[in-house]
Amino acid sequence: MPESHPAPARFPVTVDVVALTVTDDVLKVLLITRLIEPFRGRLALPGGFVLAGEDLATAAGRELTEETGVVGVPGHLEQLGSYGPKGRDPRGDVLTVAHLLLAPNFPVLSAGSDAEHAAWYPVSQVLDGELQLAFDHERILVDALERAKSKLEYSPLGAAFCGDEFTIAQLRAVYEAVWGTRLDPRNFHRKATGTPGFLEDTGRMTTGDAGRPAALFRLAEAARQAAGQPVRAVLNPPLMRPRA
Structure with missing residues (x-):
């Protein structure tokens, strides 16, 4: 008799959104101030738990609306990657699927859900350590920045x-x-x-x-797509960024 396989682990799944924009020639990221524990009062990426029967892109758009007041997805949204589940949340194992949103500057209407405040912050303030993010959100932001830099090339x-x-x-x-x-x-x-x-x-x-x-x-x-949004077209030749 073959040995039985171990039962699969069960844990919650969340989405996080790295929303980037450029205002006054400064690259900025949309952050919320957490209203609840864990990390109450800390800055974090907008996000939350995926609901039953909900796909990931829908969950990302819903969380963006609930925590910032923005209706719809005002730009290009794509899946960035998955993180965890082990060791990233003090409540236990939680898998998050991060999304990258590239958008023109849009007003943050109001904070809601488990967010006390929502606003745009210069990315440099996070990278320089001036702003500390909750969970593993700084790592996710760094990965999103590299994706964005590469996207602009190709x-x-x-x-x-x-x-x-x-x-x-x-x-x-x-x-x-x-x-x-x-x-x-x-x-x-x-x-x-x-x-x-x-x-x-x-x-x-x-x-x-x-x-x-x-x-x-x-x-x-x-x-362009019919809606006027950029698609997965490839620039040939690419616009390569200067290398140090």
């Missing part, structure tokens, strides 16, 4: 931080904020506009710095 998702139409200077500011470096404006303009299937000129102009007109661009059709 996909059109840099535009997910912008509105429907944007200038090359606005798009360059996104790349600079996410990559944490300065880029040569002329070189970036040449690469961004010369990469097939990435951008298209709208034919419209806006008033830029010092009153200079600037051309407005949008994602090319190949890089």
Whole structure:
């Protein structure tokens, strides 16, 4: 008789959302202040337990709404990875499935659920140790940042931080904020506009710095879904970040 297999472990599953945006040329992450234990009063990523019969993406959107007041998912949401279940929650084994949200700046309407407060914080304050996050959320944030940096190299998702139409200077500011470096404006303009299937000129102009007109661009059709969101298109050649 073959030996019986051990019974599978049972433990709760949660979702956490790393929402990133760029405002005033600064990369920011959406954090909540926890209202309940564990880690009451500490900053954390928005998230919570997955409900019975709920898929992961739906749970991520629901938690974002409940804890920040934001209705819907205002940008590009994708699954980042799973963490745990052992050793990450003082209440016991809990598996979390983290999601990455790249979005234009959106107002945080109100905190709710088990969140006392919700706001955007500079990512640098977490990386420098000025802000301490609950659970293993700093590790999740670091992984999300690396994913975002890579996404900007090989996909059109840099535009997910912008509105429907944007200038090359606005798009360059996104790349600079996410990559944490300065880029040569002329070189970036040449690469961004010369990469097939990435951008298209709208034919419209806006008033830029010092009153200079600037051309407005949008994602090319190949890089958009029907809803206008970036897809898993691949930039060829990629826009590679400068290496140290």
